[in-house]
Amino acid sequence: MGERATFQLKASGTVPHCAMQKIFGAAGRVLLPGLIAFSFALASTISEAAKPEKNKSPIPSPSPGATGARTERPGQFDEKLWSEVGPFRGGRGVAIEGVSGEPNTYYFGAVAGGVWKTTDGGANWKPMFDKQHSTSSIGAIAVAPSDHNTIYAGSGESALRGNITYGDGVYKSVDGGRNWRNVGLKDSRQIGALIVHPENPDIVFVSAIGHAFGPNPERGVYRTTDGGKNWTKVLGKDENTGAIDVVFDPQNPNTLFAALYQVRRQPWFFSSGGSGSGLYRSTDAGTTWQHLEGHGLPDGIL
Numbered sequence: 001m002g003e004r005a006t007f008q009l010k011a012s013g014t015v016p017h018c019a020m021q022k023i024f025g026a027a028g029r030v031l032l033p034g035l036i037a038f039s040f041a042l043a044s045t046i047s048e049a050a051k052p053e054k055n056k057s058p059i060p061s062p063s064p065g066a067t068g069a070r071t072e073r074p075g076q077f078d079e080k081l082w083s084e085v086g087p088f089r090g091g092r093g094v095a096i097e098g099v100s101g102e103p104n105t106y107y108f109g110a111v112a113g114g115v116w117k118t119t120d121g122g123a124n125w126k127p128m129f130d131k132q133h134s135t136s137s138i139g140a141i142a143v144a145p146s147d148h149n150t151i152y153a154g155s156g157e158s159a160l161r162g163n164i165t166y167g168d169g170v171y172k173s174v175d176g177g178r179n180w181r182n183v184g185l186k187d188s189r190q191i192g193a194l195i196v197h198p199e200n201p202d203i204v205f206v207s208a209i210g211h212a213f214g215p216n217p218e219r220g221v222y223r224t225t226d227g228g229k230n231w232t233k234v235l236g237k238d239e240n241t242g243a244i245d246v247v248f249d250p251q252n253p254n255t256l257f258a259a260l261y262q263v264r265r266q267p268w269f270f271s272s273g274g275s276g277s278g279l280y281r282s283t284d285a286g287t288t289w290q291h292l293e294g295h296g297l298p299d300g301i302l
Helices: 018-025 026-050
Strands: 093-099 102-110 112-118 138-144 148-153 170-173 190-196 205-208 220-224 231-234 241-249 253-267 269-272 278-282 291-293
Touching: 026 205, 093 138, 093 148, 102 138, 112 138, 148 190, 148 205, 205 253, 205 278, 220 241, 241 278
Parallel strands: 138 190, 190 241
Antiparallel strands: 093 102, 102 112, 138 148, 148 170, 190 205, 205 220, 205 241, 220 231, 241 253, 253 269, 253 278, 278 291
């Protein structure tokens, strides 16, 4: 092809027959009729597919009461509303605490990463425990409802996995988590729960699990009434049984419930439960406790 061929498309979108011949020569004369026939067939198919189907009703939306239809009530949790907000450091976590009246403020306790704080609903997190070099394992955390600057953290996680580390007691902050000091129970090792009285930031209850891999006496439910200066063991069983949880009655802080837990972690086995385990209730602010059994609770070893 010594000379250069130029051409324009017509409005119909087809190439002039003479131009095709000039470009492709003999091959164009053979292939052109087939290409034109294929183009018309394809255009016809696309045109038919674009037309709305006649005599076909649209698929009806399921009614709210239909079987399998999803209904949501106001205030109901929806998985579409959940998103991961971090912090993305420190391993797994068993401690999280919100602050009443401050919907964007949360504290997060990592089992190997200390205490973290967010004040913008999780968009940003700040490590608050880096100055503490003796432990980074947090098992429980609680903000005093009557003073949001007062925070207690129980060190040593309560999920007794084979790769756990231990803590060295209870820590306290009086400036919103910026600074911490150890206030006792240093041999409790693993702490399952920590609660602060709703009206008095100096009254605190701690559930101490104790040593995970062996017996020790500093385990059970402890109480302080002076902000951690002194601790009293108010509920315990033996050197093999610790406390895994303690809660206030939401309507009456003088009523508490606590769970004792006989447990032993070893590298080659895990003994969970025993004769020392049980559920207890106090109606005098934790001074005396009653073992709860029967009335629907299962019999035997818990």
